[in-house]
Structures are given as C-alpha cells and as structure tokens.
Amino acid sequence: MKILVTGIAGFIGHAVARRLSGRGHEIVGIDNLNTYYDVSLKQARLNDLAECRDIQFIHMELADREAVAALFRENGFDRVIHLAAQAGVRYSLENPHLYADSNLIGHLNVLEGCRLHKVGHLVYASSSSVYGMNAKTPFDTADSVDHPVSLYAATKKANELMSHTYAHLYGIPMTGLRFFTVYGPWGRPDMAIFKFVKAMFEGKPIQVYNHGDMSRDFTYIDDIVEGVVRILDVIPQPNPDRHAATARPDQSTAPYSLYNIGYGAPVSLMAFIRALEAATGREAICDYLPMQPGDVPRTWADTEALLQATGYRPKVHVEEGVHRFVEWYRGFYKV
Numbered sequence: 001m002k003i004l005v006t007g008i009a010g011f012i013g014h015a016v017a018r019r020l021s022g023r024g025h026e027i028v029g030i031d032n033l034n035t036y037y038d039v040s041l042k043q044a045r046l047n048d049l050a051e052c053r054d055i056q057f058i059h060m061e062l063a064d065r066e067a068v069a070a071l072f073r074e075n076g077f078d079r080v081i082h083l084a085a086q087a088g089v090r091y092s093l094e095n096p097h098l099y100a101d102s103n104l105i106g107h108l109n110v111l112e113g114c115r116l117h118k119v120g121h122l123v124y125a126s127s128s129s130v131y132g133m134n135a136k137t138p139f140d141t142a143d144s145v146d147h148p149v150s151l152y153a154a155t156k157k158a159n160e161l162m163s164h165t166y167a168h169l170y171g172i173p174m175t176g177l178r179f180f181t182v183y184g185p186w187g188r189p190d191m192a193i194f195k196f197v198k199a200m201f202e203g204k205p206i207q208v209y210n211h212g213d214m215s216r217d218f219t220y221i222d223d224i225v226e227g228v229v230r231i232l233d234v235i236p237q238p239n240p241d242r243h244a245a246t247a248r249p250d251q252s253t254a255p256y257s258l259y260n261i262g263y264g265a266p267v268s269l270m271a272f273i274r275a276l277e278a279a280t281g282r283e284a285i286c287d288y289l290p291m292q293p294g295d296v297p298r299t300w301a302d303t304e305a306l307l308q309a310t311g312y313r314p315k316v317h318v319e320e321g322v323h324r325f326v327e328w329y330r331g332f333y334k335v
C-alpha cells in the first residue's frame with residue numbers, strides 16, 4: 001500500500017514509518033521540522049530512516065492548504081497515518097495559535113485530502129489528555145465525558161469531532177487513537193522521562209509537579225507502534241443499529257472508531273522516578289512543585305476495546321521500557 005505518514009521526523013512518526021517500511025509498504029513522510037524541540041534529533045531520526053527501503057521524505061507545512069492539496073493530488077494514498085501535531089500541554093498555554101495552525105487547520109487539510117482523493121482509512125493521533133480531570137478510571141472512550149483542561153487537549157478533542165463529521169458526511173473510514181504518555185528510544189526532549197534522565201546524568205535537580213502526587217499510564221513506543229500498525233487494517237464499519245441495546249455509545253452510523261492505546265496500569269510518578277534511578281544508577285534530586293495549569297493528576301487506559309479490535313494488548317512493563325530508554329540515551333548522547 002502507499003501510505004502517508006505525517007510527522008515522520010517526530011518520535012512516534014519515525015517509529016511507525018520504520019516498522020511499516022519493514023512490511024513492504026511505500027511510505028511518503030512529511031514534516032515541517034519545527035523547532036519546538038531540538039531539530040537535530042528530528043534530523044537524526046530522518047537519517048535513521050534513510051537506510052529503510054521505500055521511504056520518501058517531503059519537508060512540508062500541514063497548515064499550507066495548497067501544498068497539502070497538491071500532496072494528495074499527486075500521490076493517491078491508500079492509507080493516511082496522521083501524527084503531525086503541535087504536542088505539549090504546558091506549551092499550549094503560551095502559544096495557542098501554533099496549536100490552531102497545526103492541530104486544527106492542519107487536521108482539516110488532511111481531512112480534505114482524504115475526502116477529495118478517497119483515502120481508504122485515516123488513522124490519526126488523539127491523546128489521553130482529552131479525558132481531562134474527572135473521568136472515571138480506567139478511562140474508556142465509550143464514556144464520552146471528556147473535559148479537556150488545556151488547549152492542546154481541546155484541539156485533540158476537536159480532531160475527533162472533525163473526523164467523526166467527515167466520516168459521517170463522506171463515508172471515509174477514520175480511526176482516532178488516544179495515546180497515553182509514550183516513552184522509549186528516540187523520545188521527545190520536552191517529556192518528563194527525557195528531562196529527568198538528562199538531569200540525573202548531569203547531577204541537576206528534576207522538577208516534580210503536584211508534589212509527586214501524580215500517576216501516568218506510561219506506554220512504551222513499541223506498544224504504540226504495534227497498536228497503530230494493527231489498527232491500520234481494522235477498517236471501521238458504520239453501525240446501522242446504533243440504538244440497539246448492545247451498541248457501544250461511541251458507535252455511530254459513520255465508519256468511525258476511537259481507541260485508547262495505553263499500557264493499562266497507572267504508575268505513580270515517584271515509582272517511575274525510582275525506576276529511572278535503578279536504570280541510570282543515579283540518584284534523583286527532586287524539586288517538589290505545585291500542579292501545573294492544564295495538567296491532570298492521573299491517566300489510566302482501558303485496553304479492552306483495542307484488544308477486541310486487534311487481539312493486541314500493550315505489554316512492555318515500565319521497568320523494562322525505562323531500561324531500554326536509558327540504554328538508548330546513553331548510546332545516543334554518549335554518557
């Protein structure tokens with residue numbers, strides 16, 4: 001198949017593209033290589049992909065309507081995996097317009113490309129942050145009680161609504177994936193695990209929010225990739241029987257699905273820090289700080305729907321995943 005991967009120089013895009021090329025697909029990857037974090041890491045990921053067969057990289061801005069329209073017109077994609085977005089919860093409080101450009105306009109441009117060129121399945125990244133503050137645990141997409149508390153989360157919720165609308169209006173199969181705190185080799189420098197490990201190797205303090213009273217459903221990158229790749233083949237079907245007693249509340253007459261991809265067990269921040277100490281052999285110097293605006297105290301994925309649809313449940317335990325991340329970090333940054 002010919003597959004478009006947006007955000008290919010990003011953490012998840014790089015890993016997904018590498019995996020798909022190994023399965024004999026033809027990949028076109030786009031990225032604007034923005035400077036939200038160290039561009040040399042994005043460049044290194046692209047260099048890593050250069051050895052893979054059948055991956056073409058195009059430097060492109062998703063908010064550029066003409067460029068995206070031409071991309072779809074000239075290619076005829078069978079599938080689209082849309083991972084490009086302005087990520088980050090706290091950054092969205094300071095830079096709201098970046099989120100509107102990349103996550104709203106960019107998403108709309110992708111939807112339009114899929115509509116005009118009859119893409120067989122759009123799989124796109126949503127986020128656990130959509131659940132917000134008060135969701136029942138474990139979080140289940142069928143509960144539909146999202147209360148996003150950051151602009152980032154609001155744009156991800158908007159992506160779900162926009163995609164559902166396009167699936168309903170134009171019959172294009174679409175699947176949203178709510179990823180839960182992803183970590184692993186080639187990870188993002190703005191995320192806690194990366195910042196903590198860096199500080200620990202440099203003997204500097206780490207910032208621990210909500211005085212350590214937080215938990216996250218940390219999900220290893222290979223589990224995310226496995227989920228994305230399997231979902232690609234699970235084309236959502238419209239449910240004509242939406243109001244039947246057995247229908248899930250998230251099922252609709254549109255060929256649209258929404259899944260969590262998360263490990264399925266929350267880990268407290270302090271336990272996570274202890275795992276990092278074990279993997280690095282360094283002690284963490286903790287600066288305890290209040291809760292940050294836009295943040296949520298805990299996340300926890302219900303993994304049943306993904307399991308039912310794909311036969312897959314994320315399986316890399318946090319201690320193993322942290323160990324693999326630290327190994328990669330040591331090698332990549334030569335510490």
Ligand code: NAD
Pocket residue numbers: 006007008009010011012013030031032033034042060061062063082083084085086087088101102106125126127128178179180181182183188
């Ligand atoms: P990332 O920032 O590493 O990757 C995103 C890539 O998209 C970057 O390389 C960036 O340059 C590119 N990009 C951003 N805006 C663009 C635009 N307007 N045009 C073209 N390219 C653009 O982030 P990631 O961790 O790989 O996240 C991938 C997706 O998964 C994002 O949609 C993110 O919101 C979502 N997500 C990630 C996590 C996580 O824990 N990493 C959790 C939930 C959801």
